[in-house]
Structure formats: structure tokens, C-alpha cells
Amino acid sequence: MLWFILKRILWSIPTMVLISIATFIIIQLPPGDYVTAYIAELEETGESISALEAVELRKSFGLDRPMIVQYWDWISNIVFYGDFGLSLDWKLPVSDLLWDRIALTLMISTLSLLLTWVIAIPIGVYSATRQYSVFDYVFTVLGFLGRGIPDFLLALVLMWMGFAYFNFHVGGLFSPEMADAPWSLAKFWDLLVHLWVPVVVLATGGAAGLLRVMRANMLEELGKPYVETAYAQGMGEREVVWRYPVRVALNPFFSTVGWALPALISGDVITAVVLNLPTTGPLLLRALLNQDMYMAGGFILILSIFTIIGTLLSDILLTLTDPRIRHA
Amino acid sequence: MTDTNVTDMDKTQVIDTARPITLMWWRFKQHKLALWSLYLIGFLYFVAAFAEFLAPYDPFKHSKLHAYVPPQQVHLFHEGSFVGPFIYGLDRKRDPETARLIFSEDTAKVLPIKLFHRGDSYHFWGLWETDLHLFGIEGGRRDRLYLLGSDSLGRDLLSRLIYGGRVTLSVGLIGVFFSFVIGITLGSIAGLVGGRVDAAIQRVAEFVRSIPTIPLWLGLAAALPIHWDPIFVYLLITVILALIGWTNLARVVRGHFMTIRNQDFVLAAQLSGAKPKRVVTRHMLPSMTSYVIAAVTLAIPEMILGETSLSFLGLGLRPPVVSWGVLLQDAQNLRSIALAPWLLAPGAAIVATILAFNFLGDGLRDAADPYQK
Numbered sequence: 001m002l003w004f005i006l007k008r009i010l011w012s013i014p015t016m017v018l019i020s021i022a023t024f025i026i027i028q029l030p031p032g033d034y035v036t037a038y039i040a041e042l043e044e045t046g047e048s049i050s051a052l053e054a055v056e057l058r059k060s061f062g063l064d065r066p067m068i069v070q071y072w073d074w075i076s077n078i079v080f081y082g083d084f085g086l087s088l089d090w091k092l093p094v095s096d097l098l099w100d101r102i103a104l105t106l107m108i109s110t111l112s113l114l115l116t117w118v119i120a121i122p123i124g125v126y127s128a129t130r131q132y133s134v135f136d137y138v139f140t141v142l143g144f145l146g147r148g149i150p151d152f153l154l155a156l157v158l159m160w161m162g163f164a165y166f167n168f169h170v171g172g173l174f175s176p177e178m179a180d181a182p183w184s185l186a187k188f189w190d191l192l193v194h195l196w197v198p199v200v201v202l203a204t205g206g207a208a209g210l211l212r213v214m215r216a217n218m219l220e221e222l223g224k225p226y227v228e229t230a231y232a233q234g235m236g237e238r239e240v241v242w243r244y245p246v247r248v249a250l251n252p253f254f255s256t257v258g259w260a261l262p263a264l265i266s267g268d269v270i271t272a273v274v275l276n277l278p279t280t281g282p283l284l285l286r287a288l289l290n291q292d293m294y295m296a297g298g299f300i301l302i303l304s305i306f307t308i309i310g311t312l313l314s315d316i317l318l319t320l321t322d323p324r325i326r327h328a
Numbered sequence: 329m330t331d332t333n334v335t336d337m338d339k340t341q342v343i344d345t346a347r348p349i350t351l352m353w354w355r356f357k358q359h360k361l362a363l364w365s366l367y368l369i370g371f372l373y374f375v376a377a378f379a380e381f382l383a384p385y386d387p388f389k390h391s392k393l394h395a396y397v398p399p400q401q402v403h404l405f406h407e408g409s410f411v412g413p414f415i416y417g418l419d420r421k422r423d424p425e426t427a428r429l430i431f432s433e434d435t436a437k438v439l440p441i442k443l444f445h446r447g448d449s450y451h452f453w454g455l456w457e458t459d460l461h462l463f464g465i466e467g468g469r470r471d472r473l474y475l476l477g478s479d480s481l482g483r484d485l486l487s488r489l490i491y492g493g494r495v496t497l498s499v500g501l502i503g504v505f506f507s508f509v510i511g512i513t514l515g516s517i518a519g520l521v522g523g524r525v526d527a528a529i530q531r532v533a534e535f536v537r538s539i540p541t542i543p544l545w546l547g548l549a550a551a552l553p554i555h556w557d558p559i560f561v562y563l564l565i566t567v568i569l570a571l572i573g574w575t576n577l578a579r580v581v582r583g584h585f586m587t588i589r590n591q592d593f594v595l596a597a598q599l600s601g602a603k604p605k606r607v608v609t610r611h612m613l614p615s616m617t618s619y620v621i622a623a624v625t626l627a628i629p630e631m632i633l634g635e636t637s638l639s640f641l642g643l644g645l646r647p648p649v650v651s652w653g654v655l656l657q658d659a660q661n662l663r664s665i666a667l668a669p670w671l672l673a674p675g676a677a678i679v680a681t682i683l684a685f686n687f688l689g690d691g692l693r694d695a696a697d698p699y700q701k
Contacts, residue, residue: 019535019539027547029547029548029551144686147686148679148683148686149679149682150633150636150637150679150682153656153678156660157675159665160662160665160672163665164666164669262540263541265540265542265543266541266542266543267542269542269543269546270542270640273641285546285641285643288546288547288550288643289642296547300543300547303540303543304540304543307539307540
């Protein structure tokens, strides 16, 4: 068992190296570099910059060196010193801007994941045990709707409804007057009031998908002889259902944690732009548009690494819960 | 008594001798939702194909006087008498406090909606020039028909929605075509050869899956320079979507190759001396067409979602190209939605399309194996 986990952890190292290379290539792909974008920006405001100055600028940012050297500089600083370089756009170290945002993104993603399960598991079990009942149909319709509505659209509609019908301003994580205030009970409450919107928006899509999976798995398990045996021994329905088939049907949940996480992080990026949340999304978008490469690279790298860790955790969870995989 | 027996006999005979495709169609027809989705998708693509004729206006024709006109209501009766479908003229007023334009119906002015109306001229499919539209209104130069309202420049949202559908729906098809090519090639190689090649392809697929899609899309899309030809950007966007979207198809294809590889009919073909190429193309691939079609159908909504998300964020297609994602950009901030909620209409179109493709895919998947119980 320990050996399996160790092997799995070792396997993820080359993946991380590959991810870092892919990230670096992606952020290098746009033609031109930060200096070109900077010059274009200056020209829009009527200023200009001489060719010599441009060369000097490139040199000072280290953009004139070969790609492989730049890559090594970038990754070695991250690995050895935790230094993600300087955001060319903000003129601040990337790590200063990065961690707060990542922490919020992870918090929202984790809460959404939990909410996804809280919604999907009981409803999936109910739909399977009361197949073709009225509520089963209701939940089926809701499930399909949830799968069909893109996150950002749901956010837009909620924002509009909140504004038009409830006079409630959806968006942001804090009220304007609370944003810079020090942490207090009032601020925490303010956060909770704002937090539910993005969490619900992100959870619906995933919950809708998992609900169907849970229902299908449960239907398959409920027909098996061991369930009948349990009933025959005189156990009540609640006890039978929750003690045996649910545990088997839960396996796909563990195996998809790894995929649910990247999906949530992806969803967070675009939802955050719509809802104006102080998470990674808006900053990443801005960094990409401005070719602020260290910033964009740092975000993509960290988000991808969290995804790999999520997959790793789901594999380990799966082997812990399902002995058949462990011994295969 | 004997009669029913005979029809029962006939029925079983018909079922026994029906071709697989007929069986699939019967099975598919039972899935009512999927059948209706098929009709809806057919209708959407029909509208997209004949956009120029079906849209009442040119999607770029703007009108300073008609910014943010709310959707107009079609009436049938004017002062108690039947006149056929018509709209009332528009009355413009300015709110003295907010300086906002307020439109109301001018019930004195009846503008009947005419079929086969001559309006803005266009090149039909780039072939010949005409000005025939399915419908439009007769009236002065200033009278316009806004069934879904207008945007900030007074452009007709319905026309833009119809033209946008052409781009968005075709992105789905072309993107799926690319990812289908990549997916089926890599998937069949992995499934056939197995061993190390299989493991390598599996790892690559896992790697692509493990990167969060939207940041990856954003990163790749940001690499496209703004000044490129919109058509070229459009093609590249579909390629980007395909480069990330092929993994699922590859998984389906690989899985099926793995299961049929050891089945009797493949062995029979091999024993009769068929060459490997013939076994794959004549025996194995046809046996999984239906599964692949189902997987492809389920992949289309992903592509459509990808395009709309990217364009919505301003990294995908950009104006002047009209797509549903580009249209939704207008509805990005609370102020414009509060002012003109009808700008969310493209969102409804997206949801309807995605749902329809999902139902259709589910129906196809159920029908894919007609011999299953």
C-alpha cells in the first residue's frame, strides 16, 4: 500500500516537469513580448519609445536571452527560492500577488466541491431508490438544466435577477466598505453573504453531472443479490441502502475528484471575471492580455500543480476505499 | 385470435430481418427527448445555413436613433379589427432625469409584417446578389422591426443572433472534426498496438486532461495576434479547442478497440486471411461507428461552450465577427444587463443548443447497440 502511494507520488514528478515546460512554452507563444505590448500601450497614449530604449528595456528584463536560459532561470528560482519572478505589469514580485488569490480560489473550489457532493449524493440516492417518481423526474430535469447552463451564464443571470428583483448586489467577495477593513466578525459575515453566489454557481454544473452518475451507479448496485440478501435478513431500507450499495456507488466520486478540481478551477476563472471576484481569474486574464509572462506563467503553473495533487489524492483515496484496485 | 398471431409473427420477422440502422432508428425514436432535440438541432442548422434570407436585417446595419430598443410585440388586432401580424411604430422620449431613451408604442402607426420582403441587399452564399428576406416591415426609412430588441448601436439582435449561430454552430462542427481526426487516430493506434505505445498515448491524454482547460485555452488563445484575419483566427480557435478536446474521443475509441479485438468476428476475419488493414477498416471500425457518432455528438457542446467562453472573455473571436459568445460580451456588466436584459438572449440560444446536443447524444448512445436488451 505504502509502496503504491510512493510509486504514484514519484510518477507525478515527471508530469510536473512537463507541465512547467508546457506552461513556459504557452506563455512564450504570443508573438512579441512584454516590451512590445508595453510599447503598444505607450503609443495608444501618444508617447513613443526609441528602438535603443526598447533594447535596453528588454535587456533589463532579461528578455534578450535564449529561451532555454530564460526557462531555467524561471523554474530554478521557483523550485529553489519560491521566487516566481517579477510581474512586469505590476512591478511587484509575482508571489506577492499570487498566493492571496490562489488561496481564495482554492477556498471557493473546495467549498464548491463539498457542495457538489452534498447535493449530488443524497439526490442521486433518492432518485435511484424512488426511480420514476415525481421527484426523480424533477431532479432529472434540473440535472440536465444544470449541465446545459454554462457557469458564466448562470452567474450573469443570478447577477441580473439579484439586481432586478431583490435589489441585492451580487458580485465581489466583500461589500465595498468591507474590502479593506481588517478581519472581524462583521467582515467574516460579509464574506459569507457574498460567497454563496460563486460557490453555488460553480457547484451546479458538477453536481448535475455527478447526480446522474450516482443515480446510474445506485440503480446498478440496487439490483444485485447482496442487496436482496440484506433485505431478506430483515434490515430496514435506510440501513440497507446507506450501508452497502451507497459505499460501492461512491467509488466514481473518489476517482473523479482529480478531474473535478481542474473543472472547478477552470470554472472559477471565468465566473470570477463575471462576478468580479478577487480570485485568480481576473488577474490571469489581465496578465495574458498584457503578456505579463511571469505572472501568467506562475498562475497556470500553480493551478496545474494543484490539479496534479488533486488527481494524486483521488488515486490514493480510491485505493483506500476500494480494495479491488489495491490488489489488482 | 389468428389475426393477432399472424401480425405478431410478421413483427418478429420484420425485427429479425431489419438492418442494424433501422433497428437503431426504432430505438432512437423511443427516446422522445432525443428525437425533439434532433428536430431542434436540424432547425438551428437550417437557420444558420440560410441566415441571410431568414434574418430581417444586415447584422451590421446600425441606427443611432434606435439604441437599446426593447423587444417589440407582434399584434394581430388593431382597434378591434383583424389586420394580420403587425407592430406599432416607435415613440422616442428622453427621460428628463436620467437622459435615457425611453421607447413606447405609437398606437397610431400600424406597420404590417410582410412575408418575402425586399430589404437590405446581400450576397446569398457569396453567389448572387439579392435583397429578398423572409419577413420585414413596410414603412419609412426610420421604422424598424426589433423582435428581440436592439443593442447599443441600434443593431437588430435577432439578425445578429441568426448570423452568430452560423459561426458558433460551425465552430462546434469543425472543432469536433479536428478532434475526431486526432482522437480516432491516436485512440485506434493505442487500442490496436497496445503495450508501450498505448501507455505513452494514455500518459499524453492524462497530461492534457490534468491541465485546467480554461487557463490553457486562455493561454493558447492569447497567443493569437489581434491583427490577424478573423477567419484565420476562427480556424485556429477551433484547432485549439480540438487540441484539448480529443482525449475523450480517444478514450472511447481505444476502449472499443480493446473490447472487440478479441471477439469472434475479428478472429474469423483474421483466420480467413484478411490483412490487418482490411480487418480494421472493414470489420472493426464499422462495428463501432454508432458509438463514435454518439461520442462526437456529446463532444460538440463542449466545443460550443469553449468558443462562447473564450469569445465572452475577449480572447476568442472578436468583433466584427458575430458569434453567440461575442454577442454575450455586450451583456458582460451589470449596467447593460439592467438596462437591456434582452441582451441575454444569445445565452438562451446557447443553453438550448447545448441541452439539445446532450439529449441527442444520450439518445444516440442508447440506440448505438440495437442488439442489446
